[in-house]
Amino acid sequence: MNERRIIWATMRAVIETDRFKRKKSGKKSKSHWNLFQSLLNYFVLLLKLSGLYRRGLRNAKNIRINKAVFEFNSLPLSFNGLKILHLSDLHIDTLPGIEDLIIEKIRPLEYDLCLITGDYRKDTQGPSHHIYPAIEKIIRNIRAQEGIYGILGNHDSYLMVKHLERMGVHMLINESIELPRKDEKIIITGTDDPYYYFTDMAIEALEETEGPFKIAMVHTSELFDIAAKNHYDLYLCGHTHGGQICLPGGFPLITHQFEGKQFFRGKWKFNELQGYTSSGCGVSAIPIRFNCPGEITLIELIRNI
Template identity: 45%
Template sequence: MNALSQNIFPELAARMGKEALSRRLILQVEHSATLYGKGNGHVHLENLEGFTRFVGSVLKLSGMAERGKRNSLKFRTEKNTIELPELPSSFNGFKILHLSDIHIDGFTDNGAALISLVKSLKYDLCVLTGDYRFLTHNTYEKSSIGMERLIENIHCPQGIYAILGNHDFIEQVPALEKAGAKVLLNEHTLIEKKGEQLFLAGVDDPHFYGSHDLERALQSRHNKTTTILLSHSPELFAEAAQSDVDLYLCGHTHGGQICLPGEIPLITHAACPRRITAGRWEYGKMIGYTSRGAGCSGVTARFNCPPEATIHTLRKANSEDSTGDGA
């Protein structure tokens, strides 16, 4: 797919904002130039191939590489019940499948285990919180093919919504949308059920590209409308809470991916408190959840940090049936 031939950039600029698109495109070019020996790109540790090669070599020399690969396919289904005081009654018991950091072209089984898992679960809505490609550069064709295969196996009445992460180029948007996932580029949509609504917003990557625009994503929101925000990284937590977001869904950290016993991460790659880099957390009145991710980044291995698919079950706070553990 040649993005330029399809002239997608004017449409993307209208959707996400010209400044955000410009910033993202400049950094995409600078990042690629830096990796190939040119430019002064703004490179993060997870983008450095030397670092990931070092980790891979350590695993091989220690005899742990094959175990790490096996662990990368041992998915855990997390069930998270979220009580929201202003949740419309029609959405009491509403289930959201949350997948993050899929890196689908890095799976040793081409994503077969993940596809089998999502087909076995029941949910009303699916959200994908970024990072569909294994590398942060090079071709995204294999990733696009893999995501198309995954998305065609996700079945839910309220649709599939996605955002981009720091591994994703903006040119991947058409392929994701053609496959059936609506990408939110500093945009929002309304999820409707029996005349009531949820406000679902998504921002572009705040971690590496800094092309997020929360104000744009939340524009035209009515007061007291229950608001769910999709952000690739938890790093917007304070800004989101100040903007009266009710539920913040994100990923990026992989929960550390390679952790000490007790799921203690060595590295999280996020500029935020460690307590919000994996699992459920709260900040002020806002509830957040940071997925450990479905895939692997840099090295296909996991230790003390299983990959996950998450089912969030929304409950109206203080309702008679507000108990339960989800799907």
């Protein structure tokens, strides 16, 4: 492990064990999550009594393939038509067997690169070993010639990094890689999660990279302004699950984010920065969805000529 990773792992280990989440706007208590879980238990009981729970479970298993095309003046020509498989919020242990549904959906797709924007497990703390077989099963079924890159979400632990890397996921922890094609390149930067685990290292990662075309992977949309200021072209994130439980018309009741709240689902734009917030493949807290299907996203990058 390089020095930078050691410093990061030490900082994150400390934050993971305390009662506060670290956000750009300062420290906030994590205690609301326990209250949220208690309220959910009553909500689940109500749904079960009304018969709606089974419908919500069926909805959660009905994962869609969404296609999104982005056009850029800045995309190097040799990357014209680059296809990205974007996965987010697998929460693989919330809904047993969801890995097989995801694999079935991914199998016929064609793509060059796979980017995974965090939240691999259900809980925000505790052991993770039980999720690795299902995650590895998905990773083994991803055929991305230009690699698989991942970041951590707010449900993940720094201890998961080495396991994901062993599976073949190149984890980007406040760092960037250059992806070459012919004599051109694009930059992919991945930051640590800014919802629970924000540190200046995430901002530094977005500030220090120069390149003709830059993709930012961040678990939430909360760093949209910093990415835009640093001339990122595309920003990929998840976290909100699109609301997961929405009113008819897809109106979300909760998105679990304050900054960048307007970018809670799908394609968005902020100044020159284009972004996509995935509704996620999986579900967290309870294995149901209403009026907001889970998604696997196939993104295509086009160079404006």
